[in-house]
Amino acid sequence: MKTSKYQLLIGSLYFNYIFQGMAAIILSQNMDKLKTQWQVSTSQVTLVMSAIGLGRIVSLYFSGYFSDTFGRRKTVIVAILSYAFFFFGVLFSPNYQLAFFFALFGGVSNAFLDTSTYPTLVEAYPDEKINSSLSVLNKAFISLGQFILPFITRYLLQKELFFGWPFILCAVCLLANLGYLLFAKFPPLSSLPNKTQINANDCEKNNNIGDFKIDGAALLVFSFVSVSIFNIFILWIPQYAESMRVVSHENSLIFVSLYSVGSFVSVFFTSGIVKKGVNIPKLISFCVGISGFTLLWMLLAPSFVSTIVASLAIGIFAAGGIWQLGLALMLELFPSRKGKYTSYYSLATSTSVMITPYITGILSEHGMEYVFWFDVFLVLLGFIASLVIQQRYKKFFPTEITEPLE
Template sequence: MKKNYLPTAVGLYLNYLVHGMGVILISLNMSFLEQQWQTNAAGVSVVISSLGIGRLSVLLCAGMLSDRFGRRPFIILGTICYLAFFVGIVNTNNMVMAYAFGFLAGMANSFLDAGTYPSLMEAFPTSPGTANILIKAFVSAGQFILPLIVSLLVWSGQWFGWSFIIAAAVMTLNGLFLLRCAFPPHPGRIARTAAPADRAAPGKHRCSLIDLACYTLYGYLSMATFYLVSQWLAQYGQFVAGMPYTLSIKLLSIYTCGSLLCVLITALLVRRTVHATTLLILYTFISFIALLTVCLHPQIWVVMAFAFTIGFSSAGGVVQIGLTLMAARFPHARGKATGIYYSAGSIATFTVPLIAARLSERSIADIMWFDTAIAAAGFLLALFIGYRSRREIKRALSSPRINE
C-alpha cells in the first residue's frame, strides 16, 4: 500500500521557505552588520561567500551518504546547523566568528539539499520535476516575505536581529514536525532488501562524461546568475539607479514575485509534457537579455521591470530543471547527482561573491556586467545541452527494438 508523503513534502517545503530567508538575510541587513562587525560592504560580501564554501565542503559527501543511510538524518542535521547560524551570526561582533557561522549555514544548505531533493523525487516518482520546482516556490516565498519583515522592523525602529530570530523559530517548529513524518525508501534500503542478482543495479547510470560535465557546469552558471542578482539587486537599485533605500529593498519582493509566477507556469508546462530542455534554453536566454538591458539602461523603471523579469527567468526554477534532467541520468543515485550538481552551484556561491567584492570597490554597475557575461555563457551551454538531448532522443527513436 502506498504511503501518503504529502505531510512530509509540506515539512520539506517549509524548510526551504526559511532557507529562502537565510540566503538574503545578511545582504538585506548589510548596513547593520557592517556596523556590528566593524567592516564595509566588501567585508560583509566575504562573509556571504562563506555560505558557498561551507556548502561545497560537505555537499557531495552528504549526497552519497544519503543514498546509503537515508534522507531524514541529513534533513534534521541541516535544520540544527541553520538554527546555530540564525542565532549565532546575529550575536557576534567578530568577523572571524561571523565567517564561521556563515560556513555553518552553507553546510546546513548542503544537508537539506542532499536529503530533500531525492526525497521528493522518490515520494513523487511520476512528477519529480514538478516536486523539485515547487521547492523554488517556497524559496521565493521566503525571499518575498523577508523584505517586508525587514521593512517593518526598520519602520518601527525595532532591532534588526528579530528577522533572524523569526527564521530560527519557524525552523525549530518545522524540524520537530519532520521528526514524526514518514520518508520514502532510499537506494540503500532498497539494495539491502533486493535479491542478490539485483544488487548491482543501483550503481548504474546513463550519463556520459560530456553530459556530466555539461550539467555540472550549468549548475555553476545558473546558480551564479541568480545568486549575484539576489545579493546585489538592492544595492544596484540604490547606488546605480538612484532609488531610495526603502524602495530598493522592495526590489527583492518584486524579484520573488517573478520567480513565484515562473514556478507556477513551469509546473504546469512540465506536467503538460513541454520538454524541460526547451524551458532551460528559453529561461536562460531571457536572463541574458534582461541583464544586458538593465546594464545599458539603469533607470528606476527599468530596474523594477528587470527585478521581475530576472526573478522569473533565473530564480523561477531553472536550476531545479537542470537538476531534474541530470538526476534522470542517475535513477538509482539521485543523492549523488544532487551532490555533484549542487557542488558546482556551491562553488559559484563561494567564488562569485569574492569577485563581486572586488568589483564593488570599483563600481556596483560592473557586478551586473559580470553577471551578464555569466548569463551569456549559460545560454550557450543550454543550447549545447538541448542539442545533445534532441540528438539522443532521435537516436533512441531510430534504433531497432531488440525484444519485439
C-alpha cells in the same frame, strides 16, 4: 499506512524552506548593518556569505550518507539545529571571522535539509506523478521566504528597530517546527541496495549517451551559471537600485520581493509548459537569452521601470526551474550513474554559491555596475553553453521533442 497521514509531515518539512529562502538573502539585506557591527568592508561581508557555499560543499556527500544511514528524522534535526547556529551565530558574532565560522552552518543545514526532505517525499508518496508535482513546492516555499523578508527588513529600517529580529524570528520558527518533527511519524526508510546489487551495478555496461568531456562540461557550466545569475541579482539589486538613485535604501529591498513573485509564478509555469512536451534545450536557451536582454536594459538605461522588469524577468526566466531542467538533461544523457552525475551537477552549483559573493563583493567596491556586468558575462557564458547543449541534444535525438514530464 495511507499517504494522506504524511501530509502534515510534508507540510512541516517544506515549511523549513521558507527560512532557507530567507537565509540566502538575509546577509545581503542587512549588509550595511553588518559592516558597521563587524567594522569591515563590503568584500569581507561577502566573504562571510561565501562560507555558506563552502559549508554545503564540505557536507554534500556526508549528508546523503548520514540520511541513508541514520534516517530522515535525524537528518532534518541536524539541518534545523545547524540553521539555528547560523542565524544566532552570525547575528551575535563580534567580528567577521567568527561570523564566517557560523555561516558554514548555513551551508551544512542546506545540504542536510535537502537530503532529508526529498527522500522523505519519495518514501511518503511512491507514485512518481505525485512526488514529481510535490517537488515543485521546494522552490515555491523558498520564493515565499524571499518575498516576505524584504518587507520585514524595510519595516525595521523605517521604524529604526533592531535589525536582528528577522534572524531571531527564523531561528525560533525553525526550532518550533523541530518540536513537531521530533515526534512526527516518518515513512519507512527505503531499503538500500545490498552488496550483490552494488557489484552488479558496477559491472553494468556503461549506457551513457553523451560525452562527458563535451556534454557534461557544458551542463556543469550551465549549472554554475544558472545559479550565479539569480544569486548575484538578489544579493546586489537593492544596492544597485540605491546607487543608481532609482529608489531609496528602504524601498530598494522590494526589488527582491518582485524577483520572488516572478520566481514563484514561474515554478508552476515551467512545470506546466514542460508537461506539454516542449524542447527543453531550446527552452533553456530562450530563458537565458531573455535574462540577458533584461539585465542589459537595466544596465544601459537604469530606471524604476527597467529595474522592475529585470527583477520580474530574472525571477521568471533565470530562477523558475531552468536549473532543474538542466539536471534532467544531465540524467537523460548520463543515465548509468544518476547519483554520481547529480553530485557533479550540485557541486558546480555549490561552487557558485561559494565564490560569486566574494568576487562580486570585490567588484562592488569599484562600482555596483561592475557587479551586473559580471552577471551579464555569466549570462553570455551560460547562453553559449546552452547552445552547445542544444546542438549536441539534436545530434543524439535528431527527431525527438522532449517527452512530457509526468
